[in-house]
Amino acid sequence: MAEDNITASQKDQIPRHAGEPTHEGSYFTPAVDIYETGDEIVLLADMPGVEPGDLDVDLNDDELTIVGRVGAVDDEGVELLSEYRVGSYYRTFRISDAVDRAGIKAVLSDGVLSLALPKAAKAVPRKIPISGG
């Protein structure tokens, strides 16, 4: 039974020269899902190890930034196997639709950030009356 067919990807590390936040430690690009429904845009980001207090979500004009900081991990004893690296997360997105800023909801649970961005109410189409002359 081949059940081990899920693909593990090494996290993409952000190079130091890329103008990233000037914090200590490594930064990784979190894997995300983004989907859109009729009334909202939902963004899910895998950020394992981030505690709710260490997460920043910022929307500046149309640029959405998510930063999750991961503190020092247990380094007791000796390393026998090291397949993944631990570090913080950083990623920015351009939000092309008008978003209702006041209604943005962010939940971090079990290392997954779930961000719901409600779409701003569209301007009501205006019908221009034409007067017969």
Next chain:
Amino acid sequence: MYLWRTGRGHLGGELDRLRRDMDDAFSAFAGGRKPWMRSPWRETRLFPLLNVRETSDSFTVSSEIPGMRREDLEIKIEGETLSLRGERTPDEVQDEASFHRRERVTGAFQRSLTLPGKVDKDKVTATYRHGVLTVKLTKEKNALPKEVKISSE
């Protein structure tokens, strides 16, 4: 049988990889990320990736598996072999939802790891916090180092 889903089929995955490699080549020209900065085992068939540490009396196995339901994660210890098994299920979305990006992997996984020493089966603890699974295994008493006293004649 392909159980992992990233919103694309098998071939789609291959094409995606090819596209990424091309993107890398182009971004290297443009002064962006260099392709050789990629780790050689960026994509493997192994999931989840594991980190293991050893102290004088224990082994600690940790793994980043965000968004798991505890009941979908099975941890077993048989002799010196630790097995992890589970399934990462996709979040439920409304039918009309259209995906712009789908990078988070979902699917069934199974992985086992043979530890370099005997462990006490009754003293295995597992915690799952903020998407990180940590299994702590205490070494068997007989396997613990014992100081040998030199007797004087």
